[in-house]
Amino acid sequence: MKKAAIISVGNELINGSCYDSNSEWLKEKLIDLNFELSLSMKLPDEHWALAEALDYASRFSDICIITGGLGPTKDDITRDALSVWTGRPLVYKDSLFAHIESYFQKRRRRMSEINSVQAYIPEGSQPLLNNNGTAPGIKISSGSFAVYSLPGVPSEMKAMFEQHIAPEISGQAFADRRVLKVFGLGESSVAELLGDMMDRGANPEINCTVKEYVITLSFLARAGSKEAEDLLSNSVDKAKSLLGEYVYADEDISLPEAAVRRLLDAGKTVTTAESCTGGLIAKLLTDVPGSSGCFQIGWVSYSNEAKSERLGVCPDTLKQYGAVSEQTVREMAENALKISAADFSVSVSGVAGPSGGTEQKPVGTVYICVASKEKCVVRKLFYPGGRKGCRLRAALTGIDVLRREFL
Incomplete structure (x- = not known):
C-alpha cells in the first residue's frame, strides 16, 4: 500500500489562530483513494523548515501534499522551499502570468505587480492551474517521490485536488477498502473486542479513526488477489459479529x-x-x-x-x-x-x-x-x-x- 504525507504551511496554524481543516479533508480523501497516511505536520512560514520536512517525508512516503505558502507576499515560502529542496532555480512562466492576469480581468479587478511572483515555479516542475484564485499549484518529483503543492484557501485547495491530483493518483495504491462505522464504544473497547485482528501487519490491516464520537474502521487489503479479497470479506464479517449492534453501517455514512x-x-x-x-x-x-x-x-x-x-x-x-x-x-x-x-x-x-x-x-x-x-x-x-x-x-x-x- 502506498503512503502519503500531508504538510500544512502557515504561522497562523502553528499559533492556533486558524484551524487546519485542509489536513482533515485531505486525510479522508487519501484514505478513500486507498493511501495510508504516513505523517501529517504543520510548519511555520520558514522555507528551510519545509525543505527539511520534505527530506523527512520522502523517507516514509510515496507522495506528499503541501497546502499553503503559494500567495504573493514575503511570508509565502513554498516556492522557495521547493527550489531549495530540489536544487532547481525558480523560472518565470509566461503562461502562468497570463492565467493569473486573466483571473483578474474576468473579475474586472486590477492585478497588482506583486502577483507576478506567482508565475515563478521550480525548473522542471509542472504547474497546476487554479481556476478559483491567483495561486497556481505545483507538482514536482524527486525520484519516485511526488510532491503536490496547493493553495491554503480551502475552496481552492479542494477544487484543485479533485481536478489535478485525485485523477492522477487514483488506482496507484492498489488496495481494496471496506469500512465499518461504529457508535457507542470507545476506541479502546473496539480494540479489545477485535483483539489480534488489529495487530500491526495483520492481513487485512485495520485502521481506526475517531471523529465526533464516531469510529471508522478501515479494512485494507491488496487488490488483484482473490485470496486477499476473501480475507477482506471474512475480516469485515467477523468484526461485525464481534461489535454487534454498535456497527451502524458498512459504508462511509453518518x-x-x-x-x-x-x-x-x-x-x-x-x-x-x-x-x-x-x-x-x-x-x-x-x-x-x-x-x-x-x-x-x-x-x-x-x-x-x-x-x-x-x-x-x-x-x-x-x-x-x-x-x-x-x-x-x-x-x-x-x-x-x-x-x-x-x-x-x-x-x-x-x-x-x-x-x-x-x-x-x-x-x-x-x-x-x-x-x-x-x-x-x-x-x-x-x-x-x-x-x-x-x-x-x-x-x-x-x-x-x-x-x-x-x-
Missing part, C-alpha cells in the same frame, strides 16, 4: 443518515422534543437529504413553562422530579408522539453545563427517551467534558437508541 435511511425504508416518521440539545437532534436528522420524507416536527422546550405549555408535561412531574429526570423525558416523548401523530419520538433533557449541576444531577447528566405507541425506552447517561461535547453525544445517542431499539 449515524443520522443511517437512521434516516431506515426510517424511509420502513415508511416511518419521527418527531423530536428537545431541551438541553437545543434542536440539535432535529438538525442532524434534517441535514440528511430526503429527510422530509420521515421527519415531521420538532420542539425545543428549554424552560419548564414551555415543557408544560407546549408539550403537556405535568407541572407536578416537573416539581417533584425536575426537568432532568426519567419522568419528564418520558412525558415529553409520549406527548410529542400524540401531538404529531408520528411513529416515533425522541426526547432529551440534561445538564449540559458549565453550571446548573447538583450533587444528585452533576453537569453531564442526560436523560433520553425514545417512544412509539408500543413501547418507551429511557436511558440515563453521563457525558462530562464540556457543554459542546455533552450536547453532541446526547443528540447522537438519541438517534442511536432510535436506530437500535426501533428500526
Whole structure:
C-alpha cells in the first residue's frame, strides 16, 4: 500500500489562530483513494523548515501534499522551499502570468505587480492551474517521490485536488477498502473486542479513526488477489459479529443518515422534543437529504413553562422530579408522539453545563427517551467534558437508541 504525507504551511496554524481543516479533508480523501497516511505536520512560514520536512517525508512516503505558502507576499515560502529542496532555480512562466492576469480581468479587478511572483515555479516542475484564485499549484518529483503543492484557501485547495491530483493518483495504491462505522464504544473497547485482528501487519490491516464520537474502521487489503479479497470479506464479517449492534453501517455514512435511511425504508416518521440539545437532534436528522420524507416536527422546550405549555408535561412531574429526570423525558416523548401523530419520538433533557449541576444531577447528566405507541425506552447517561461535547453525544445517542431499539 502506498503512503502519503500531508504538510500544512502557515504561522497562523502553528499559533492556533486558524484551524487546519485542509489536513482533515485531505486525510479522508487519501484514505478513500486507498493511501495510508504516513505523517501529517504543520510548519511555520520558514522555507528551510519545509525543505527539511520534505527530506523527512520522502523517507516514509510515496507522495506528499503541501497546502499553503503559494500567495504573493514575503511570508509565502513554498516556492522557495521547493527550489531549495530540489536544487532547481525558480523560472518565470509566461503562461502562468497570463492565467493569473486573466483571473483578474474576468473579475474586472486590477492585478497588482506583486502577483507576478506567482508565475515563478521550480525548473522542471509542472504547474497546476487554479481556476478559483491567483495561486497556481505545483507538482514536482524527486525520484519516485511526488510532491503536490496547493493553495491554503480551502475552496481552492479542494477544487484543485479533485481536478489535478485525485485523477492522477487514483488506482496507484492498489488496495481494496471496506469500512465499518461504529457508535457507542470507545476506541479502546473496539480494540479489545477485535483483539489480534488489529495487530500491526495483520492481513487485512485495520485502521481506526475517531471523529465526533464516531469510529471508522478501515479494512485494507491488496487488490488483484482473490485470496486477499476473501480475507477482506471474512475480516469485515467477523468484526461485525464481534461489535454487534454498535456497527451502524458498512459504508462511509453518518449515524443520522443511517437512521434516516431506515426510517424511509420502513415508511416511518419521527418527531423530536428537545431541551438541553437545543434542536440539535432535529438538525442532524434534517441535514440528511430526503429527510422530509420521515421527519415531521420538532420542539425545543428549554424552560419548564414551555415543557408544560407546549408539550403537556405535568407541572407536578416537573416539581417533584425536575426537568432532568426519567419522568419528564418520558412525558415529553409520549406527548410529542400524540401531538404529531408520528411513529416515533425522541426526547432529551440534561445538564449540559458549565453550571446548573447538583450533587444528585452533576453537569453531564442526560436523560433520553425514545417512544412509539408500543413501547418507551429511557436511558440515563453521563457525558462530562464540556457543554459542546455533552450536547453532541446526547443528540447522537438519541438517534442511536432510535436506530437500535426501533428500526
